Amino acid sequence: MLRLPARLPNQRVQPARMNDMNLGLALAGLLMLIGLQRMHAGRHAFPWFATGFGAAVLVPILLGGGENQLLMMSALALGLGLAFILGLISTLSHLPARLALLHGLAGAATALVAGMAMLEQLLEPGLTLGLANLSVLLGAFSAAGAAVAHLRLSHLLPHVLRHASQSWIGVVLLLCTLVLGGLLASGMKVHILWQMSFFILATLSGIVFSLPLAEREAPLAASWLGVLTGLSMALLGIALELAPLLATGILSAALTLILSSELGRQVNMPLSKLLWGARATASEAVTEPAAPERPMTLEQLALELEQAQDILLIPGFGCIAAEGCDELVHLAKRLSQRSTQVRVLAHPLAGRLPGQLALLLRESGIDESMLIEHWSGEQPIPALTLSIGAHDLINPQRANADIPNLSILEASAKVVLILTQTQGFSGMDNPLLNDTHVYVLQSDARGGLEQLNQRLKPT
Amino acid sequence: MDIGAALTIALVAALLGQVWAAQVRLESQLRWLSAALLLNAMTLPAAMLLFGDSNTVFGLAAGFIAILVASASGMGALIWLYRIEKLGQTNIVNTINATPASTPTESTSTASPHE
Numbered sequence: 001m002l003r004l005p006a007r008l009p010n011q012r013v014q015p016a017r018m019n020d021m022n023l024g025l026a027l028a029g030l031l032m033l034i035g036l037q038r039m040h041a042g043r044h045a046f047p048w049f050a051t052g053f054g055a056a057v058l059v060p061i062l063l064g065g066g067e068n069q070l071l072m073m074s075a076l077a078l079g080l081g082l083a084f085i086l087g088l089i090s091t092l093s094h095l096p097a098r099l100a101l102l103h104g105l106a107g108a109a110t111a112l113v114a115g116m117a118m119l120e121q122l123l124e125p126g127l128t129l130g131l132a133n134l135s136v137l138l139g140a141f142s143a144a145g146a147a148v149a150h151l152r153l154s155h156l157l158p159h160v161l162r163h164a165s166q167s168w169i170g171v172v173l174l175l176c177t178l179v180l181g182g183l184l185a186s187g188m189k190v191h192i193l194w195q196m197s198f199f200i201l202a203t204l205s206g207i208v209f210s211l212p213l214a215e216r217e218a219p220l221a222a223s224w225l226g227v228l229t230g231l232s233m234a235l236l237g238i239a240l241e242l243a244p245l246l247a248t249g250i251l252s253a254a255l256t257l258i259l260s261s262e263l264g265r266q267v268n269m270p271l272s273k274l275l276w277g278a279r280a281t282a283s284e285a286v287t288e289p290a291a292p293e294r295p296m297t298l299e300q301l302a303l304e305l306e307q308a309q310d311i312l313l314i315p316g317f318g319c320i321a322a323e324g325c326d327e328l329v330h331l332a333k334r335l336s337q338r339s340t341q342v343r344v345l346a347h348p349l350a351g352r353l354p355g356q357l358a359l360l361l362r363e364s365g366i367d368e369s370m371l372i373e374h375w376s377g378e379q380p381i382p383a384l385t386l387s388i389g390a391h392d393l394i395n396p397q398r399a400n401a402d403i404p405n406l407s408i409l410e411a412s413a414k415v416v417l418i419l420t421q422t423q424g425f426s427g428m429d430n431p432l433l434n435d436t437h438v439y440v441l442q443s444d445a446r447g448g449l450e451q452l453n454q455r456l457k458p459t
Numbered sequence: 460m461d462i463g464a465a466l467t468i469a470l471v472a473a474l475l476g477q478v479w480a481a482q483v484r485l486e487s488q489l490r491w492l493s494a495a496l497l498l499n500a501m502t503l504p505a506a507m508l509l510f511g512d513s514n515t516v517f518g519l520a521a522g523f524i525a526i527l528v529a530s531a532s533g534m535g536a537l538i539w540l541y542r543i544e545k546l547g548q549t550n551i552v553n554t555i556n557a558t559p560a561s562t563p564t565e566s567t568s569t570a571s572p573h574e
Contacts (some may be wrong), residue, residue, distance in 0.1 A: 353489050
């Protein structure tokens with residue numbers, strides 16, 4: 001049977017140790033598989049993942065045999081400690097940015113491990129080295145792209161850099177990287193400078209492809225880059241003859257691929273649009289936002305809320321961005337104390353990532369009985385609907401059956417939009433603004449809700 | 460590695476991933492994304508294995524950073540998974556599965572609501 005060329009020419013890693021490592025990794029992978037199965041069954045999976053991760057850390061320590069144990073333990077302690085501190089100081093509103101960062105770190109780790117095998121000349125020129133090179137390319141591309149996405153989501157890179165030729169520059173860079181990778185794999189270029197150039201070119205390709213992405217596209221892009229990280233890990237597994245690494249890499253890539261494509265379908269942003277569409281829209285003119293036809297004051301809205309018997313609150317990304325979830329939950333609680341029926345629609349697509357809003361509301365202490373995540377079209381829309389920074393979510397042009405269609409209302413029904421500007425983050429016009437049932441309170445979500453809570457009369 | 464074995468492993472893993480991911484509902488995607496990210500932490504033992512015997516300056520530097528970022532990535536994903544589960548996403552999934560009205564429908568949207 002056809003075999004890939006033998007590896008580890010200088011036999012630094014003993015075969016017996018490799019076998020033990022494979023066994024240990026298989027155990028760690030198995031624990032994580034059980035975690036995934038439990039997740040699939042809708043049960044808590046954290047303990048299984050934690051044990052699997054613990055096994056992945058402990059196996060190489062227990063196997064020992066290395067000369068750099070102290071440095072290894074220092075790097076491990078530093079990495080775990082930094083992640084722990086970052087986890088402690090991050091709030092749920094940081095989640096999309098942090099997940100992008102973690103995708104970037106995972107990609108960088110894979111590229112660096114493959115790079116280390118190349119630098120230490122552990123791999124024979126040919127197919128094995130070629131696979132390791134490809135692993136470096138995918139890992140570095142993913143790391144650079146995810147780093148840009150993280151900076152974008154953290155508002156550290158506010159300006160979207162778009163140029164008509166950007167995609168082609170990226171393609172040319174990628175081709176140059178592939179050619180150089182081929183030369184390195186063939187053994188024609190072995191000097192460290194060529195290896196460094198290869199790494200830099202791969203990183204640059206990732207940056208060039210990611211720079212034109214806007215903030216709203218960044219979480220999806222980071223998710224797609226996770227597919228490349230998984231593939232990179234799988235290729236590394238083949239090159240290093242670590243079968244569990246190959247299996248978990250492919251599993252991770254397959255999961256992320258399907259989840260990303262489903263999310264892309266839901267938000268009408270397939271991969272092709274993400275790669276090429278973002279650049280095409282750069283020159284599109286943004287229409288001037290229209291002034292609201294029926295403005296409403298805080299006093300009027302407070303009065304409406306006090307009189308209503310049934311209220312639907314629809315928070316959107318504007319509420320998350322303004323960090324208004326605490327005030328929203330406070331408002332919902334105050335209204336329910338007045339014997340008003342309150343429902344809060346936390347649609348999965350309201351945040352930057354699916355389900356983020358529901359998590360934020362839960363963290364703020366919302367009553368589970370108020371929380372709904374999907375709207376059934378058969379349900380009557382309450383007499384008063386309050387949208388808080390959900391301008392794009394409730395846009396009737398989206399026509400999503402899980403979101404109430406506020407353009408078809410009974411004569412007595414009212415919709416109040418709390419928004420900062422009459423165009424959402426998408427820059428898209430919303431026909432609801434011209435609807436006779438719709439009133440607008442121009443305020444940021446947090447400030448508006450805070451003032452509403454102050455104006456509502458105590459029960 | 461034997462190419463046949465590598466392809467078989469890859470095929471089985473891809474099929475398993477496809478079977479699981481195809482049934483993931485939108486509201487529990489975040490949990491699955493964190494779990495998929497955690498799978499990538501398997502790079503960490505590979506980094507530790509190679510680093511233990513590394514003896515060039517560049518190899519040592521690459522290995523040190525690889526262990527640092529791989530452990531940070533794995534630990535970070537684990538922390539987020541814990542937080543997501545703690546806030547009861549499992550309960551949501553169960554509740555929604557039991558609610559006929561929550562059946563997802565195909566989106567015909569023209570703009571991203573992630574805006």
